[in-house]
Amino acid sequence: MHEFSVVQSLMELIEKYAEENKAKRVVKVIIRVGILSGIEPHLLELAFNTFKEGTIAEGALLVIERENLKVKCQECGAEGEKDELNTLCPFCGSLNTNIIAGQEMLLKSLELECEDET
Amino acid sequence: MCRECGCSVNHQHEHKHEDTKTLEVFTKILEANDRQAQENREHFEEHGVYCINLMSSPGAGKTSLLEKTIELVGRELRIGVIEGDLETNRDAERIKSKGAPAYQITTGSACHLDASMVHKGIHHLPLEELDIVFVENVGNLVCPASYDVGAHLNVVLLSVTEGDDKPEKYPVMFRSADLMLITKTDLLPYVDFSVDRAVSSAKKIKPNMDFMMLSTKTGEGLEDWIDYLKFKVKFYRKAFK
Numbered sequence: 001m002h003e004f005s006v007v008q009s010l011m012e013l014i015e016k017y018a019e020e021n022k023a024k025r026v027v028k029v030i031i032r033v034g035i036l037s038g039i040e041p042h043l044l045e046l047a048f049n050t051f052k053e054g055t056i057a058e059g060a061l062l063v064i065e066r067e068n069l070k071v072k073c074q075e076c077g078a079e080g081e082k083d084e085l086n087t088l089c090p091f092c093g094s095l096n097t098n099i100i101a102g103q104e105m106l107l108k109s110l111e112l113e114c115e116d117e118t
Numbered sequence: 119m120c121r122e123c124g125c126s127v128n129h130q131h132e133h134k135h136e137d138t139k140t141l142e143v144f145t146k147i148l149e150a151n152d153r154q155a156q157e158n159r160e161h162f163e164e165h166g167v168y169c170i171n172l173m174s175s176p177g178a179g180k181t182s183l184l185e186k187t188i189e190l191v192g193r194e195l196r197i198g199v200i201e202g203d204l205e206t207n208r209d210a211e212r213i214k215s216k217g218a219p220a221y222q223i224t225t226g227s228a229c230h231l232d233a234s235m236v237h238k239g240i241h242h243l244p245l246e247e248l249d250i251v252f253v254e255n256v257g258n259l260v261c262p263a264s265y266d267v268g269a270h271l272n273v274v275l276l277s278v279t280e281g282d283d284k285p286e287k288y289p290v291m292f293r294s295a296d297l298m299l300i301t302k303t304d305l306l307p308y309v310d311f312s313v314d315r316a317v318s319s320a321k322k323i324k325p326n327m328d329f330m331m332l333s334t335k336t337g338e339g340l341e342d343w344i345d346y347l348k349f350k351v352k353f354y355r356k357a358f359k
Binding site: 001002005006009010012013017021027031036037038039085086087088095096097103104105106107108109110111112113114115 | 137138139140141142143144145146147148149150151228229230232260261263264265286289290291293319321322323324325
């Protein structure tokens, strides 16, 4: 289980962005996790809720968006989402495809609470 | 309405009001690791060293393969090894006893090697005297797949005793591999392992993957493996000259 290591990296990014934007608190963290990224969302959430204590993201809500596997076929040119975890073209069955989505692990956006001068 | 105290906006007591803002960042979560991995790769390239990341489940035969490889290449390819294990220096000792430099990383409880661990290992190897550095990753078919360590080639070992369904069960690992080595082929008569099934399911997740079969016990396939290494090193050198 490497979700703890991934969350450590995530916390470092969150702290960096929070500091750059002089945030007081992080309210929401939205990440995008590809189905072929090797990350189990449930374990990631568990790890996040453990690590966030005592940090600027202590009260933050983690939103995990799942991204399906998507391939582009080099034979028939079609693009399509896959239900199964293989890279065969869903239209013509060719093996000559490129993965265009579903492998990434991204920090997409942060909702920050910043000080207001009013 | 003030969110902190619940009073109306025109309250008398003093405290600052907060405002939330959404920051779009779209950053890879493992960005720092990817950056370190790229630095490792460049470091290897400066020394003309080809780096291979060996991955498999525990007991598939990574260390045995390295021992045999060091024996067989003799002086033609000079090999160094970075060993990753949760505990013990046993694997590094096995490699050293074959006459190759090795550095052991004990990860404690971490289930994979990352680029910064490998970076530490690099500085304990005499790169200027080497042609290939093998990174023997922690035995695990899950976690090492997510971490780029800065290698030029990812190799996954699948021993026939593990079963031919592993590429389907661990797609992320087999997707990350450039070469699949089917090991312990001397045991094929005793197990229900279909080479065809293993290869075709691996190719469904990684169409351009190479594959080879070998046994360190009988020596079957080792000559092809050594030829493959020589070929890879030769073309790598050409690309960087």
